[in-house]
Amino acid sequence: MRVGSCSGLRRFLPRVCLLVFPLLLVLQLLVGLRVPGARQAGPFEDEFGFTIINIASGRGAIATDKSGRVWASELWAEEAGSYTVSSLTGFEDENEMTTQRAHIGRQVELQPWAAGQPSFTAEAERFISYITTPQVHCLQLLVPGDTQDEKASEGLWALCVEGWTLPVTKLQSCVSYSFSMGQKDEAFVKKMLWAGCEVHQFDPGRKQLSGQGPVHRHHTWLDWRSPRAGQKSGLEDATPQKLNAIMDTLGHTEVHFINADLESAEWRVLESWVKDGTLGRIQQLVLTVHLQWAGFEVGGNNAEVIRFWYSVIQELYMAGFRLLHSAEGVGQTILQHSLPNTHSTYTLSWINTRRRY
Template sequence: MRELTGLYPRSGAGLLPLLLIPPVLLVLQLLVVARLWVEERDGAVAFTIISIEPERSSTGQAGGAPSRRSGWEEEEEVRDGELMRDVEQAYEDENEMQERQVGPRVMDVQLWAVNKPSFPAELSRIITYITRPQLKCSKVLPPGKAQAVLPPMTSARWLLCAEDWLLPAAHRPCIAYSFSMDGGDADFLSTVSGLGCEIHRFDPSTSSASVGHLGNSLANNHGNTGVVSQHKLWLEWRAPKGRRHRMSGSQGGVSHTLADIMAALGHHTVHFLYADLLSAEWRVFQNWIEVGILQNIHHLVATVHLHWAGFEVGGSNEEVLRYWFSVLRGLEACGLHLVHSSSGEGHSVLKHTLESAHSSYTLTWANIQH
């Protein structure tokens, strides 16, 4: 034990060297940091200083003095900000593509009409919904006319709401699209032509080849009002993975989503859209709801078909009717309010012959949220 006691200091003076070690190490670290900072200013190395000091008030430091940052700290923040903008830009296209594939919203599936599957209840609900206008217009545009008239015109196949706040201003561009393969859009084309719209008609069939036909290209008519640009294209409701918006004039497949078409033609807004999609309308409408494109459509004239479920729509009759109703309510949630409804020929609904319903209806909506 006597030998061991000699190893320990007999007084407090022996502790002084031990107490000096931490300050010496701190001084060395500060010298290294200062050297790196000098090298960084000379372009030798770039790094970001992470402060471990207590956070100070944004209004001032201790004693009330206003806080100020050194120039090199501001330069580091600027450099970091530029880096983050570059990263965000790199991911922007990918995020946009993902949004177009999955959609910024999910279409809500409505509850059963009577809390359980019932064909009569579901049918009654949907027929009531599509035959009762939701928007009363003091002026309307009938088929083939470009001058507003007073309602009612119950025999018209469709009626555009001609309220001033719903129509494009005279000095602003007017864009109109028509998707039809049976020539039933002639009156619509006449009306939007009289309004001075730039018109694009889409038809994938070979029978529509005519003067000005553009094949399967997407090319603008450079704002020529009243001129109909023909496109051998059709609407798709599936956004192919890995595909970006096609640029103006690009060649490609015969089917495109509405978002692709508008982007390719350089259109942010379509003021008037006519669609007779031959039972593909339900999936197309669902796509429009989910990708959020309907906020850019001001007037929609579309024929809905009820004689069968439609392309890629499955389930029992009750489930199909509930799906159709969910799609219609989704359109309403996006701002489309029913202006006019007219029934087509036939009385077959999902292969059931019913005198109280028709096989198709042509519906006219106006977007009150644009």
């Protein structure tokens, strides 16, 4: 309302103008006021709204969202670089399991270049730094050898058995797979037998099969490709099979411990687990990576190859896997290049923080 219009109104309603300006002032004050403690709605206001309900020894925060689901906060991990397994496990519900299954068909997304442009040195440094820096701490470890030790600095691999009762009782389930040629996995198999697990050993070159004791031995090897028409599906010959097909054949919805030394096939196998959702069926993974050459069916120049490796490893992180232990292996080259503090093989122990233990 313009001030000049009040002159006409005074002839008919002399008191109207006296009330208009106070009313406008009151309305302006009311609109501008905020309720104490109220938050402005942001772009994710309807989706998130966490309330901290527990701090686990300063190692991480457990929070609930508006629907009541329990989430494990990784804020501490992002700031300090590691967290305890105990602060992350045991909080998964069926909704989160459904979310994991929804990732079936996911493609590996290439990560940005480490230096903003192709650079072999930058890619190698980023990759080696990532696979040699543990991301999670476990209070109770299972390591190679005759004794159970909490320190794994000198061991080739380490498994987290926090919350487990070992050897397992009949009320517990423990399934382990080991993929290795030349019987290089005997220490792992022995430890799994000691733990009371159902042990399956896969080696296409091994002459003796099942019936030789408590270990279930198979000639089958891991493949990353879908079976061809007419291909055999049995586990007692050397026909390669995808991991999810092996698990389905053996009647396992999940495997608690997997040991895999795939002789440079690991990159395409890992990629296939990302694509078909098999990662969500694995609790812990001991994986030997071979860096002296690109690997089966991995192409590109040196910088592109390492960028692909790093991108595959990042998919493990996005699926909930955290690096528990890293051990150097033989050789001192990466893609036939000698680099300081670099080895040709590493054995990496990963733990899926989204699985119950």
